[in-house]
Amino acid sequence: MLYLRQVFTIAAKDLRSELRTKEALNSSFAFSMVILVLFSFAFDPSSEQLHEISGGLLWLVYSFASALSLNRGFARELENDCLDALVASPVPVSALFLGKAVANYALLMAVEMVGFLVFGLLYDVQAAHYFWPVLLVIALGTWAMVVVGTMFSAVTVNLRMREMMLPIIIYPLLLPALMAAMTTTTDLLNGAPFGPNLIFLRVLAAVDLIYTLLSMIFIEFVLVG
Amino acid sequence: MNALDIESVWKYYGDFPALRDIKLRIERGSTVALLGRNGAGKTTLLKIIAGLSGASKGSVKIMGEDARRETTRRRIGVLGHAISLYDELSAMENLTLFGKLYALADPRKRAEEMLERIGLSRVRDGLVREFSRGMRQRLAVGRVFLHDPEVLLLDEPFTALDDRAIAVLQALLREGHAQGRTIILSTHQLREALELATHVALIQRGQLVFEGPRTQEMADDPAYIYRTYGEK
Numbered sequence: 260m261l262y263l264r265q266v267f268t269i270a271a272k273d274l275r276s277e278l279r280t281k282e283a284l285n286s287s288f289a290f291s292m293v294i295l296v297l298f299s300f301a302f303d304p305s306s307e308q309l310h311e312i313s314g315g316l317l318w319l320v321y322s323f324a325s326a327l328s329l330n331r332g333f334a335r336e337l338e339n340d341c342l343d344a345l346v347a348s349p350v351p352v353s354a355l356f357l358g359k360a361v362a363n364y365a366l367l368m369a370v371e372m373v374g375f376l377v378f379g380l381l382y383d384v385q386a387a388h389y390f391w392p393v394l395l396v397i398a399l400g401t402w403a404m405v406v407v408g409t410m411f412s413a414v415t416v417n418l419r420m421r422e423m424m425l426p427i428i429i430y431p432l433l434l435p436a437l438m439a440a441m442t443t444t445t446d447l448l449n450g451a452p453f454g455p456n457l458i459f460l461r462v463l464a465a466v467d468l469i470y471t472l473l474s475m476i477f478i479e480f481v482l483v484g
Numbered sequence: 485m486n487a488l489d490i491e492s493v494w495k496y497y498g499d500f501p502a503l504r505d506i507k508l509r510i511e512r513g514s515t516v517a518l519l520g521r522n523g524a525g526k527t528t529l530l531k532i533i534a535g536l537s538g539a540s541k542g543s544v545k546i547m548g549e550d551a552r553r554e555t556t557r558r559r560i561g562v563l564g565h566a567i568s569l570y571d572e573l574s575a576m577e578n579l580t581l582f583g584k585l586y587a588l589a590d591p592r593k594r595a596e597e598m599l600e601r602i603g604l605s606r607v608r609d610g611l612v613r614e615f616s617r618g619m620r621q622r623l624a625v626g627r628v629f630l631h632d633p634e635v636l637l638l639d640e641p642f643t644a645l646d647d648r649a650i651a652v653l654q655a656l657l658r659e660g661h662a663q664g665r666t667i668i669l670s671t672h673q674l675r676e677a678l679e680l681a682t683h684v685a686l687i688q689r690g691q692l693v694f695e696g697p698r699t700q701e702m703a704d705d706p707a708y709i710y711r712t713y714g715e716k
Contacts, residue, residue: 261587264584264587265584265585265587268581268584268585269585272570272573272581275572275573275577276570276572276573279572280572338570338571339566339567339568339569339570339571340564340565340566340567340568341568341569341570343534343536343562343564343566343568344562344564344568344569344582344627345585346535346536347534347535347536347557347560347562348557348582348585348586349554349555349557349558349585349586349587350554350585351554483535483536483537483538483552484537484538
């Protein structure tokens with residue numbers, strides 16, 4: 260119970276800080292909107308081609324927006340050396356990690372939900388038909404991005420080129436999750452039934468579970484050595 | 485049981501040994517001034533004691549327990565070079581946050597008491613980024629004392645403090661010493677440190693070259709210890 264309270268305390272602190280500065284929120288939101296609008300001019304919304312790439316397009320926007328947002332995860336602790344105070348506190352480092360992941364997840368999901376609505380409007384997608392299944396895919400895929408991104412934002416936090424390093428490191432690791440999410444999203448948006456895509460949902464759930472457990476095990480080594 | 489047992493601690497950065505075979509025992513209730521020139525290894529040693537960094541060899545026990553145990557960390561207060569506070573949170577939010585992280589019974593009440601103690605209750609809802617440097621330093625001192633730690637680890641605590649913050653810190657340290665807390669402070673401000681210290685440890689190029697009780701000669705002439713035990 261104490262562990263969950265500590266996770267919640269860290270998450271609430273990060274969300275409060277972010278909502279006051281809006282550094283990560285503004286950049287990832289603005290980036291998502293610009294890409295969605297630009298692509299809407301590049302492709303004919305009624306074309307068959309767009310339907311075939313719709314999932315890929317959506318996850319392209321989400322994955323780039325996530326890199327912008329997740330960079331701030333541990334970087335915000337550098338100001339005033341706050342990370343030292345957190346690591347020196349009795350909070351387990353894994354709870355610190357999970358708290359940050361939960362805050363990142365909430366912020367990214369908010370950006371993605373707005374992005375999904377704009378995507379529906381600009382690309383003539385009848386999102387209401389597929390909303391809940393697609394939401395499940397987005398929820399699982401986003402957790403994979405968040406957990407890997409938060410872990411590697413801790414690894415790269417002391418690097419000068421961390422903004423560039425983070426995407427280089429996380430995208431290869433996220434390939435299985437992104438491929439599963441893209442394929443399922445494309446199928447669902449094209450009216451395919453949920454059943455045949457269950458295998459991809461299992462892949463997403465497995466990736467989420469494995470990366471979460473690995474991160475919780477290795478985060479102490481990353482932050483303390 | 486000693487407050488602190490450091491057994492043959494080595495720390496390497498690559499091939500460079502920043503700490504070499506440090507052995508130190510500190511009794512409970514002592515106030516130790518950890519002295520040394522820039523780059524001697526004081527901050528590295530304090531980080532290892534605080535559990536913020538691992539030793540390459542050797543071990544550190546605080547109250548007989550490993551420094552990274554959660555129960556041990558609850559008993560330690562750490563003040564590093566920076567204030568370790570969030571600029572975008574208020575003074576009250578910062579202290580309440582750390583009160584929650586240390587699982588205090590009533591974090592808000594304790595935060596209010598501490599703000600009163602450090603003279604910042606008037607600006608409790610002000611954001612830290614709007615504070616003057618002295619106010620930020622006082623708040624940082626308040627954060628360290630918030631959970632009544634038994635062992636205080638302070639790295640250059642007097643550096644960049646204004647007069648009022650120095651007075652607050654000295655009062656809290658004297659009070660802490662009277663209450664039997666163990667205090668380890670690294671510093672270049674010899675006069676302030678030696679006024680408070682019961683023991684002195686001198687580190688030179690990663691090695692502990694002197695450790696013992698603070699004598700009257702040291703208090704009267706702060707440079708004495710460097711002249712007598714330091715590099716010629």
